[in-house]
Amino acid sequence: MDKSKKIMIGAIGTVVVAGGVIIGLILGRTPPKADLSTIHTEASTEAPAENKPQETKAPETEPSKAPEESVTAISAKVMTYTSGKVSIEYPAIEQMEDEEKQSRINEHLKANALSILDVYEINESADTLSVSCEIISADPKRLTAVYTGELSIEGGAHPSRIFYTNTLNLNQMKDMGLNDFTDAYTMAGYVLSEDVRFPKLNAEETSAALEYRSTQSMEALTAVFENADFPLSGKETWPESFSYEKQGRIYFSLPIPHALGDYVIVEFDPATK
Numbered sequence: 001m002d003k004s005k006k007i008m009i010g011a012i013g014t015v016v017v018a019g020g021v022i023i024g025l026i027l028g029r030t031p032p033k034a035d036l037s038t039i040h041t042e043a044s045t046e047a048p049a050e051n052k053p054q055e056t057k058a059p060e061t062e063p064s065k066a067p068e069e070s071v072t073a074i075s076a077k078v079m080t081y082t083s084g085k086v087s088i089e090y091p092a093i094e095q096m097e098d099e100e101k102q103s104r105i106n107e108h109l110k111a112n113a114l115s116i117l118d119v120y121e122i123n124e125s126a127d128t129l130s131v132s133c134e135i136i137s138a139d140p141k142r143l144t145a146v147y148t149g150e151l152s153i154e155g156g157a158h159p160s161r162i163f164y165t166n167t168l169n170l171n172q173m174k175d176m177g178l179n180d181f182t183d184a185y186t187m188a189g190y191v192l193s194e195d196v197r198f199p200k201l202n203a204e205e206t207s208a209a210l211e212y213r214s215t216q217s218m219e220a221l222t223a224v225f226e227n228a229d230f231p232l233s234g235k236e237t238w239p240e241s242f243s244y245e246k247q248g249r250i251y252f253s254l255p256i257p258h259a260l261g262d263y264v265i266v267e268f269d270p271a272t273k
Contacts, residue, residue, distance in 0.1 A: 073095070073139070073140065074093050074094065074095050074096050074138060074139065074140055074170075075093070075094045075095050075138070076091050076092065076093050076094070076135050076138035076143060077091070077092055077094065078090070078091060078092075078133050078135065079091070079092045079110070081110070081113070081114060083124045084124035084125040084126075085124065085125065085126070085127060085128040085129070086117070086122060086124045086127075086128075086129045086130075087129070087130050087131070088113055088114055088116070088117075088129065088130075088131040088133075088147075088149075089113075089131060089132050089133035089147075090109055090110050090112075090113030090114070090133055090145070091109050091113075091133055091135050091138070091143060091145045091166075092106045092109065092110070093105055093106060093109075093138065093143060093170070096140075101173075104173065105168070105170060105173060108168065108173060109143070109145070109166065109168060112166045112175070112230050113131070113133065113145075113147065113166065115232060115235075116129075116131070116162070116164070116238070117129075118235050119232070119235060119236065119237070119238040120151065120238070122151075123154065126154040127151070127152065127153050127154050128150075128151070128152040128159075129149065129150075129151045129152075129162075130149050130150055131147050131148070131149030131162060132147070132148055132149060133145050133146070133147055134146045134147075134148075136244060136246055137246070140170065140171075141169070141170055141171055142167065142168065142169055142170060142176070143166075143167070143168050143170060144165070144166070144167045144168075144244050144245070144246070145165065145166050145167075146163075146165050146244060147162070147163065147164045147165065147166075148161075148162065148163055149161075149162040150162060158258070160258065160262055161261060161262040161263065162262075163242060163253050163262075163263050163265075164239075164242045165229065165242040165243060165244040166230055167180075167229075167244055167245070175229065175230040175231045176229070177228055177229025177230065177243060178225055178228040178229055178241070178243040178250075178252055179226070179228075181243065181245050181250045182250055182268065182270070184222045184223075184224075184225035184226040184228070185218075185222050187221075187225045187250075187252065187266075187268065188218050188221035188222040188224075188225060189218065190266075190268055191213060191216070191221055191254060191266060192213065192216070192218060192221065196210075196213070196266060197266065197267045197268075198264050198265065198266060198267070199265065199267045200264070200265050201264060205260075205261070205264075208260050209254075209256060209260065209264045212256050212257065212260060213254075224240045224241050224254075224255065225241055225252070227239055227240070227241075228240070228241040228242060228243055228252065229241075229242055229243055240255045241253050241254065241255065248269070248270070248271060249267060249268065249269045249270075250267075250268040250269075250270070251265055251266070251267055251268075252265070252266050252268075253265055253266070254266050
């Protein structure tokens with residue numbers, strides 16, 4: 001190989017080595033921090049862009065709920081039926097948009113409240129009956145009323161305590177009862193259990209109620225609760241038990257002997273069972 005060729009090959013080798021060094025330096029360099037900052041900034045600005053459709057959808061769903069919430073609220077008041085020695089309070093609703101339906105509902109509520117007169121065959125000029133009504137709740141869907149009172153039959157030795165209730169589905173104009181809240185068999189088992197609660201009794205009254213309770217059978221109590229509440233099965237039949245629901249808890253009456261007070265109220269909380 002002549003001298004000129006050796007010089008050319010040496011020069012080419014130098015160029016290749018120098019190029020490799022330069023490439024190595026370029027590949028080995030850390031990207032400027034400004035680039036990382038720029039990438040981070042772009043990512044954070046894209047996130048709100050993804051959330052914007054969610055923020056604009058929220059107000060759109062609120063109008064869809066408005067029709068349900070805008071249902072005209074009703075109010076309820078207590079009316080009084082009086083005749084001779086009889087006084088019975090009963091509920092009546094107001095401010096319903098459908099006045100014809102409102103009238104039919106009020107007639108139904110009054111008829112249920114006064115049905116005790118026929119079943120007990122009350123002589124309104126001789127027997128004394130006083131019944132108070134407490135409206136537990138009233139909204140466009142349901143009304144619940146609780147009746148308590150006292151009945152003295154002419155010539156009777158002692159007055160009897162009265163308790164009954166009426167829960168009415170206003171949309172369907174249908175009476176609701178214990179079987180709409182729970183079932184008779186379960187309530188019979190609850191009454192016979194150690195967990196049963198009588199919220200309105202003191203210790204002495206509770207002891208007496210439990211003693212009587214121990215004489216009852218599962219079958220007998222189930223039959224009582226199966227036939228609880230309105231509607232009545234006939235003009236001569238009055239349920240032995242009435243019930244209502246309040247704030248998720250179920251209350252119902254348990255018949256007991258007259259000497260013990262005629263009835264006791266049982267409280268059942270499904271959330272704890």
